[in-house]
Amino acid sequence: MELFWLAVSTIAIGVFGCVAWFWGSNWVLDRIYPPRGPDAGDNIRKANQIRPWLFLGPAILFLGVYLVYPIFDSLWRSVHNARGTEFVGGSNYAWLMGDGKFRESMRNNLVWLLVVPALSTLFGLIAAQLTDRLKWGNIGKSLIFMPMAISFVGAGVIWKFIYEYREPGEAQIGLLNAIVQALGGGPQLWLTLIPWNNFFLMVVLVWIQTGFAMVILSAALRGIPEETIEAAILDGASPWQVFFRIKVPQIMGTIAVVWTTITIVVLKVFDIVFVMTNGQWGTQVLANLMYDWMFRGTPDYGRGSAIAIILMLLVTPIMIWNMLNVRREVR
Amino acid sequence: MEGMAGQKSSLVWAVNIAAFLLVLLWTIPTLGLLVSSFRDRDQILTSGWWQSFSAQEATGFVRTGTGDDAVQEDGLYVIEGTVLEEGQSLIGWGTRAREPAAFAPGDTTEIEDGWQLTVAADGTYRLTSPTPFEMRRGERIFVTTGAPARLTTENYNRVLTAEGLGRAFMNTLTVTIPATVIPILIAAFAAYALAWMEFPGRAILTAAVVGLLVVPLQVALIPLLRLHNDLGIGKGYLGIWLAHTGFGLPLAIYLLRNYMAGLPREVIESARVDGATEFQIFRKIILPLSFPALASFAIFQFLWVWNDLLVATVFLGNTREQLVMTGVLRELMGSKGGEWEILATSAFISIAVPLLVFFAMQKYLVRGLLAGSVKGG
Numbered sequence: 001m002e003l004f005w006l007a008v009s010t011i012a013i014g015v016f017g018c019v020a021w022f023w024g025s026n027w028v029l030d031r032i033y034p035p036r037g038p039d040a041g042d043n044i045r046k047a048n049q050i051r052p053w054l055f056l057g058p059a060i061l062f063l064g065v066y067l068v069y070p071i072f073d074s075l076w077r078s079v080h081n082a083r084g085t086e087f088v089g090g091s092n093y094a095w096l097m098g099d100g101k102f103r104e105s106m107r108n109n110l111v112w113l114l115v116v117p118a119l120s121t122l123f124g125l126i127a128a129q130l131t132d133r134l135k136w137g138n139i140g141k142s143l144i145f146m147p148m149a150i151s152f153v154g155a156g157v158i159w160k161f162i163y164e165y166r167e168p169g170e171a172q173i174g175l176l177n178a179i180v181q182a183l184g185g186g187p188q189l190w191l192t193l194i195p196w197n198n199f200f201l202m203v204v205l206v207w208i209q210t211g212f213a214m215v216i217l218s219a220a221l222r223g224i225p226e227e228t229i230e231a232a233i234l235d236g237a238s239p240w241q242v243f244f245r246i247k248v249p250q251i252m253g254t255i256a257v258v259w260t261t262i263t264i265v266v267l268k269v270f271d272i273v274f275v276m277t278n279g280q281w282g283t284q285v286l287a288n289l290m291y292d293w294m295f296r297g298t299p300d301y302g303r304g305s306a307i308a309i310i311l312m313l314l315v316t317p318i319m320i321w322n323m324l325n326v327r328r329e330v331r
Numbered sequence: 332m333e334g335m336a337g338q339k340s341s342l343v344w345a346v347n348i349a350a351f352l353l354v355l356l357w358t359i360p361t362l363g364l365l366v367s368s369f370r371d372r373d374q375i376l377t378s379g380w381w382q383s384f385s386a387q388e389a390t391g392f393v394r395t396g397t398g399d400d401a402v403q404e405d406g407l408y409v410i411e412g413t414v415l416e417e418g419q420s421l422i423g424w425g426t427r428a429r430e431p432a433a434f435a436p437g438d439t440t441e442i443e444d445g446w447q448l449t450v451a452a453d454g455t456y457r458l459t460s461p462t463p464f465e466m467r468r469g470e471r472i473f474v475t476t477g478a479p480a481r482l483t484t485e486n487y488n489r490v491l492t493a494e495g496l497g498r499a500f501m502n503t504l505t506v507t508i509p510a511t512v513i514p515i516l517i518a519a520f521a522a523y524a525l526a527w528m529e530f531p532g533r534a535i536l537t538a539a540v541v542g543l544l545v546v547p548l549q550v551a552l553i554p555l556l557r558l559h560n561d562l563g564i565g566k567g568y569l570g571i572w573l574a575h576t577g578f579g580l581p582l583a584i585y586l587l588r589n590y591m592a593g594l595p596r597e598v599i600e601s602a603r604v605d606g607a608t609e610f611q612i613f614r615k616i617i618l619p620l621s622f623p624a625l626a627s628f629a630i631f632q633f634l635w636v637w638n639d640l641l642v643a644t645v646f647l648g649n650t651r652e653q654l655v656m657t658g659v660l661r662e663l664m665g666s667k668g669g670e671w672e673i674l675a676t677s678a679f680i681s682i683a684v685p686l687l688v689f690f691a692m693q694k695y696l697v698r699g700l701l702a703g704s705v706k707g708g
Contacts, residue, residue, distance in 0.1 A: 059521035066577020073554035130350040149689035151638030157678035
């Protein structure tokens, strides 16, 4: 119950605080430069120069403290020792390059990066095309989209249940092994099956991300001008040709956006690996490796930060690409 | 696809079937969890969830009575009893563990020295011997029984009370609501400034917000944890609210700015001409008109905070009282990996609220996705 009041009072204080700041600071500004009287024009001009910063102030403060400052602090820590007391130059990075677990993580992240965006986009495209003009298409879309709402941890439980293993010959309670056994194969411990276990983890993320890809791509498919499709059909194109030669090329831009968005999710993938294998049996990824160095045993903030910076470097190209796109738009 | 010329009906069928299979494939995993969460704990472990609605077969053994229970009848020593429990039916029985269904109900077999064992279909057995029984422990009768499928809500009771999920549910709610409401307010003002106010540096700020969208959270963990410790916030709700607010802001600002920038210019210009202050324009015109975008972001942030494990683990602490639901779930996966009735039920409780929100507000979610598909989760 006290928890409840704590939450309620936080919302009240938070909301009240925000409103008080925005309203109060505006009020003060209007007092200092009243928009009437002899200097009204001049005052309004001055006030309008300051006002945007009042509106932006809290946001800039939060972004600065919670996202910008940490990047530089991580950079600083990555060239210092475990407790941040001594400058060690590039030795954390040098250590990373030689570390077997780090190389395994990089390799796995790379495979994730190739497989998950490709499969999610492909399935999303198929799902979008298949459901788009069906009568029950919207219900179908909802159901494919649904895993988006499920946490990675929840998805981990769901899929671990599917991969569950029982001795050969026993009643299998995991769906995958039940199917394998029904087809005459031997049940497997899928999550310890090196190197294929990586793919069984990737399946979980593909399952989650396909809905996202489908929603975006389906909107893009609907945006294709009818004439181009009709013209192709009149020229005798088969449905396959219409799809691959006419539709897909026209939504290439959207496919790229979907692909990069999923790429970013993949780079940061943590929960799925954390709860399903915890990086054992050759499934380590960067985000989980970093967590290990930060919180397991004796924390080593230097090495942990170095891994974080590597992650940051990996997303930087996408970041710059997005920023360039937006700047073009804003102008 | 009615608009298409040259459309074959076989293709329509193929599309319907393919779509159905795809939907099935995407739904079954969750369905399995849902069904399992209502199953009896023994039944979960002995049969797949897809069999939960048919009778459950199980094997086991019962011991007969001992020499003390024997009665004399027509010169024979007889022990009688039943091998079944309430609600079970007998499928087969045997005298060796390897063959728990060697005999059909009603069969009679000789065990040793003239001992005769009969198990009837109603489960009653009759063991007879020409000489007195001398065994201390009863003979084992192996039985294969069928029990009706049992679906219960017992798991939910147990998980919510004994496993501490009720507490975790409250914790999650406490984390989620302020962490959803506060960024909206801050972002709305910032988005308005970026969309409708003229000032130097606007384009750069907008680009910076977009850039910050993809910053990996991992980069922020160590520095912020240290910062919170130095500021005396430490681990707790305040820290996690602040962290989620910070992490959610780029998406919030980006979504709201895009939406607000698309609002009709004339409305805002005419309000300015009429002498409305920027604050009034924001409150009376922009906020009400931006409701769809506000709703979109609220859903995103709600789902993201509710489902988050990493930020909660780092900023909230890991004692039993502090865990959020994803944290409890993770702990259960480690400690109760084989107890699927607990795992399935806990997982389902933790995903029930997001699923409700998802199905109720899907329209806004889709709209938000389409408006802000640069963000990476």
